[in-house]
Amino acid sequence: MNDKTRFMLKKLLLYSFLFTVVVWIVLPIIVSILYAFSSKLDYYDPQKVIPTHYTTQWVKTLLFTLGAWDGIKNSVIVAILTIIISFSLGIPAGYAIAKFIFPGKDTIKLSIIALRMFPIPVMAIPLVVLYIKLNLIDTLLGVALAHTAMALPFVVLITSSIFAGVSKELEEAAMVFGVTRLGAFFRITLPLALPGLAAAAMFTFVMSWNEVFVASILTLKNRTLPAQILSIMAGSSGGAAPPYYKFAAAFIMTLPAMIFIFFARKYLVSMWGITLK
Amino acid sequence: MVEVRLEKITKKFGDFTAVNELTLTIKDGEFLVLLGPSGCGKTTTLRMISGLETPTSGKIWFGDRDVTYLPPKDRNISMVFQSYAVWPHMTVYDNIAFPLKIKKYPKEEIDKRVKWAAELLQIEELLDRYPAQLSGGQRQRVAVARAIVVEPDVLLMDEPLSNLDAKLRVMMRAEIKKLQEKLKVTTIYVTHDQVEAMTMGDRIAVMNKGQLLQVGPPVEVYSKPNSIFVATFIGAPEMNLMDVTVKETDKGIALEGEGFEILLPEDLGEFLKNYVNKTVVFGIRPEHMTVEGISEVLHVKRKAKIKGTVDFVEALGTDTIIHAKVGGKIIKIKIPGHVPIGLGRPVDIIIDLDNIHVFDKSTEKAII
Numbered sequence: 001m002n003d004k005t006r007f008m009l010k011k012l013l014l015y016s017f018l019f020t021v022v023v024w025i026v027l028p029i030i031v032s033i034l035y036a037f038s039s040k041l042d043y044y045d046p047q048k049v050i051p052t053h054y055t056t057q058w059v060k061t062l063l064f065t066l067g068a069w070d071g072i073k074n075s076v077i078v079a080i081l082t083i084i085i086s087f088s089l090g091i092p093a094g095y096a097i098a099k100f101i102f103p104g105k106d107t108i109k110l111s112i113i114a115l116r117m118f119p120i121p122v123m124a125i126p127l128v129v130l131y132i133k134l135n136l137i138d139t140l141l142g143v144a145l146a147h148t149a150m151a152l153p154f155v156v157l158i159t160s161s162i163f164a165g166v167s168k169e170l171e172e173a174a175m176v177f178g179v180t181r182l183g184a185f186f187r188i189t190l191p192l193a194l195p196g197l198a199a200a201a202m203f204t205f206v207m208s209w210n211e212v213f214v215a216s217i218l219t220l221k222n223r224t225l226p227a228q229i230l231s232i233m234a235g236s237s238g239g240a241a242p243p244y245y246k247f248a249a250a251f252i253m254t255l256p257a258m259i260f261i262f263f264a265r266k267y268l269v270s271m272w273g274i275t276l277k
Numbered sequence: 278m279v280e281v282r283l284e285k286i287t288k289k290f291g292d293f294t295a296v297n298e299l300t301l302t303i304k305d306g307e308f309l310v311l312l313g314p315s316g317c318g319k320t321t322t323l324r325m326i327s328g329l330e331t332p333t334s335g336k337i338w339f340g341d342r343d344v345t346y347l348p349p350k351d352r353n354i355s356m357v358f359q360s361y362a363v364w365p366h367m368t369v370y371d372n373i374a375f376p377l378k379i380k381k382y383p384k385e386e387i388d389k390r391v392k393w394a395a396e397l398l399q400i401e402e403l404l405d406r407y408p409a410q411l412s413g414g415q416r417q418r419v420a421v422a423r424a425i426v427v428e429p430d431v432l433l434m435d436e437p438l439s440n441l442d443a444k445l446r447v448m449m450r451a452e453i454k455k456l457q458e459k460l461k462v463t464t465i466y467v468t469h470d471q472v473e474a475m476t477m478g479d480r481i482a483v484m485n486k487g488q489l490l491q492v493g494p495p496v497e498v499y500s501k502p503n504s505i506f507v508a509t510f511i512g513a514p515e516m517n518l519m520d521v522t523v524k525e526t527d528k529g530i531a532l533e534g535e536g537f538e539i540l541l542p543e544d545l546g547e548f549l550k551n552y553v554n555k556t557v558v559f560g561i562r563p564e565h566m567t568v569e570g571i572s573e574v575l576h577v578k579r580k581a582k583i584k585g586t587v588d589f590v591e592a593l594g595t596d597t598i599i600h601a602k603v604g605g606k607i608i609k610i611k612i613p614g615h616v617p618i619g620l621g622r623p624v625d626i627i628i629d630l631d632n633i634h635v636f637d638k639s640t641e642k643a644i645i
Contacts, residue, residue, distance in 0.1 A: 172329050173362035176433075177423070178350045178379035191366045 029254060035244055036251035043244050058248035062232070068252055071228035074140055076256070078215075078224050079208040081144035083201050086155045089148070091197075094159030095185070099168070112153045120150075124217050131218060138219050146218060147208040154207075155200050162196030163189060202261055209257050225253060278463055279340040279430040280305045281326065286335030288321050295321040297487040298335070306461040308454070310478030312468060314510070318487040319467045320435055326465060327433050328352050339430060350379075355424035356433040359440065361416045363408045369395075369419050370404040376427045394422040397456065414445045421453065425460060432457070434466045438473065450476055471511045475499065483507045500632070505558060505641040508634060514563050514598060516634070517608045521559040523552040532559055532635075536604025537583035542630060548645050549635065557644065560634035563611035568599060569625035571616055579630040587622045601626055 034051060035043060036059060042051035063069040096102070097109060127146065128137065136142035166189050174184035190197075212226040219227060229249045233241050241249075281303040288296040296318040303309045311319040324330040326337060328349035337345045344352050355376070363372050373394055377387045395401045398418040408416055417437065424432060437453070438446045454477045457464050468474055474481045475495045482492045483506075491503045502508035502516075509515045521534040530546030530553070532539045539559075541549070549557070569582070585601035585608065597616040601608050601624060610626060618624075635645040 167360060167362070169358045169360050169362040170364055172349075173356065173358055173364070174375070175329065176327055176349045176354060176356045177376035177427070180348065180350065188364055188366075192364075 032247045032250040032254070035247035038244060038247075040242075040244065058244050059252065062229075062245060062248050062252060066232050067223070067228055068225060068232075068249070071223055071225035072252070072256060074222055074228075075209055075225040077140050078144045078147060079205045081141065082147040082151060082208040083204050085144060085148045086151045086204055087197070087201070090152050090155030090200075091159050093156045094161075095163050095189075097156065097160040098163035109157075112156055116150070116153055120213055124213075127214075128217060136218075138222055140222055140224075143215050143218050143222075143224060144208075146214045147204075147211055150211065150214070151204045151207050155204060158196065158200040158203070159193070162193045162200075165196070166192045205260055206257055209253075209260075229253060278305055278461060279342075280338075281431055281463060281465070282336075282338040283322070283326070284336040284338070286322070286325060286332040286337060288318070288325060288330060289333045294487050296325070296332075299484075299487075299489050301482060301489060301492065303463055303465060306463055308457050308464045308466065308477060308479045310466045310468060310474040310481045311484060312471060312474040312478075312481050312510070313484035314469055317484045319469075319484050322484070323433050323435055323465060323467045326431065327354055327356055353427075353430045354433060355427060355429035355431075356435065357417075357420045357424050357437040359436045361413075361420040361437075361440075363416050363419050363423070365408050367407075368404065369400065369406055369408070369411070372408070372419055373404075373423045373426050376423065380427065390426050391422075394426040397425070398422040413441055414449070417441060417449060421456070425456070425462070428460075429462060432460075432462045432464045434464065436468055437466075439468075439470070446473075453477065471513070475511070481511075483510060485510075501643070502634065503643045505560070505636050508560055508636070508643075512562055514609050514611065516560045516562050518636075519559045519606060519608075520556055520638070522556050523549045523554065525553050532557075534559065534604060535606060536585075539581040539583065539628065539630075539633075542579055545630065545633070545645055552637075552644070556638050558636040558638055558641075560636060561608075561628055562632065563598065563609045565629040565632035566608070566610045567612055567627045568601075568610060568616075568618070569627055571612065571618065571624075577627065577629040577631070581628045581630055583626050583628065585624055585626050587618055587620055587624055590616075590618055590620065592616075599624075 037054045037056060038051035039053040039055045042048050042053050045051075063072075097105065131137040131142050134142075136145065170188050170192070171181070171184040174188045175181060179187060210226060211224075212230055215224040215227040216230060223231065229252070233246060233249060283299055283301045285298045285300050286296060287294065287298055299318075299322060311322060313319045321330060325332050328344070328347055328351075331346055335345070336343060339352065363369075364375070367375070370391055373391045374387050377390060382390070391404070392401070395404055398421055400415060400418045400422060403411060403415060403419070408419065411419065417440075420437070424434075434453075438449050441449060450473060466473075466477060478495055480492060481495050481498045483490045483498060485506050491498055491507045493501075498507060499511055502511065505518065509518070519534050521532040521539075524531045524533045524538075526540070528540055529543055530541045530549050532541065583603055585603040587599060588602045588607060589600040591598040591600070592615060594615065595613070597612045597614065597618075599610045599612065599616070599618060601610060603626070608626065633645065634643060636643055
């Protein structure tokens with residue numbers, strides 16, 4: 001075997017591997033999109049793998065009759081609230097952990113992660129009781145606060161590692177040339193941390209978007225999308241939904257998250273010709 | 278432009294004393310080099326002058342202004358950092374303009390000054406680029422341009438050349454020195470490189486273990502080191518040191534070492550009267566010796582002769598460094614030019630008595 005064939009073989013192996021991975025990820029998405037718009041007859045026809053007649057009926061019904069549209073709006077609000085709250089708490093905490101030495105630092109870091117050890121179902125009842133007392137039950141803010149509690153540890157850890165990657169001298173240079181420490185943070189560190197913060201925002205958004213358990217127990221009327229879909233699919237409105245509804249629901253749930261990631265993506269890789277880790 | 282006075286400044290980090298009661302005055306417009314090995318407290322001293330650290334005790338004065346506890350932004354200083362610290366998310370232009378923008382200069386004035394600084398550092402064509410697109414040397418220039426654009430009272434430099442390659446370093450050394458002479462800004466320059474210190478400083482302040490050991494013009498620090506540390510830290514190859522015993526002979530005071538004896542002239546012997554029969558440290562720089570019959574370049578008025586054998590020869594092209602074995606010790610002798618000399622050959626080493634050093638063994642302070 002000469003070098004050329006070996007090279008070709010290597011390339012072939014690489015591409016077949018990539019192909020497998022892509023198919024593995026993309027195929028279910030394509031299938032769910034196809035069946036979400038498939039007509040009832042085509043869906044149940046065993047001869048047809050790819051439907052030929054399409055309808056938007058299932059998606060429309062889900063969105064406007066069964067309340068998924070309100071669910072989307074609620075989910076977006078909750079996700080954005082979660083990002084705002086967890087960032088305004090998590091960025092200062094992450095900065096402090098990255099840049100300062102203080103007593104109990106390691107303990108704090110550990111307890112931040114340990115918080116995630118408790119299974120949420122265990123906390124469900126106390127949480128509901130607490131929310132009723134605080135008048136937070138069935139509010140979007142309430143769900144956002146619960147999601148913040150879940151996302152915050154990761155936001156703190158992600159941002160602290162981002163801030164640790166911005167060299168101290170860059171901030172000190174700004175301080176020497178005329179700004180305060182806070183000014184240096186806003187003019188130097190924060191812009192440099194932007195790609196990393198985008199990643200953290202993406203993570204928080206997806207986490208909140210997909211979270212179903214807490215959202216289901218804390219809300220009744222103001223449900224987020226996953227909670228709403230779950231209640232539809234599980235048959236709270238009379239019997240389990242037919243399968244093409246499930247595909248339509250999957251489509252509705254995937255699309256906004258994909259759009260969000262598509263736009264946040266460009267901040268992720270690199271800016272100003274540099275890559276910050 | 279201002280005089281900087283440090284009054285007994287001390288900095289402690291927990292139990293560790295980084296800088297201990299340092300008192301030093303940097304004259305208006307002077308180029309002072311803080312020289313010392315890593316961890317000697319020179320960078321901490323610089324950071325206290327910048328305001329990035331505050332001293333545990335002591336005072337810092339800029340002229341008649343007490344700046345000890347002033348934040349960096351209120352001191353009207355500039356700094357060039359070891360890692361350059363140019364901001365990667367700003368273009369070269371914005372980097373240089375930053376101090377001016379913060380100080381709210383009018384737009385035309387900013388433009389004029391940025392162009393002026395860029396021209397001075399020869400980086401006019403790079404103004405639109407981002408730092409990631411620049412080489413190390415170019416980033417260095419941006420950092421210097423940013424530091425001089427505001428016309429600071431004090432310019433601080435923290436090992437600014439240590440990340441450059443050797444050739445570029447020599448070039449930037451001359452450029453920074455010329456720039457400072459042109460701008461006449463009070464400059465404090467931290468380095469561990471004694472060659473940099475010798476070539477750039479108006480005065481050198483040598484530090485070790487948080488203590489200021491000696492301050493003076495480069496030639497003075499080189500020729501009259503006040504302690505063993507300063508003597509060995511400055512000069513390459515470093516000064517030869519040997520333990521010797523002071524003897525009183527009928528011809529005068531002599532230094533007796535392993536395998537040699539040096540008779541001192543009367544005026545030098547005077548200094549050692551109190552050390553008779555005691556052990557002292559004898560020091561001689563490699564360039565203040567020669568080998569008899571090989572080089573007549575060394576013009577010495579008063580000389581002593583000791584015997585040794587050639588152990589090893591480093592031919593550097595411009596100089597030859599002969600390692601001679603005297604007694605059990607190796608003495609390095611630096612002779613200009615290329616000198617062919619056989620290994621193992623016995624030689625007579627000539628010592629220039631006007632350039633010898635003698636140190637107290639216990640205090641390590643200079644006696645001669």
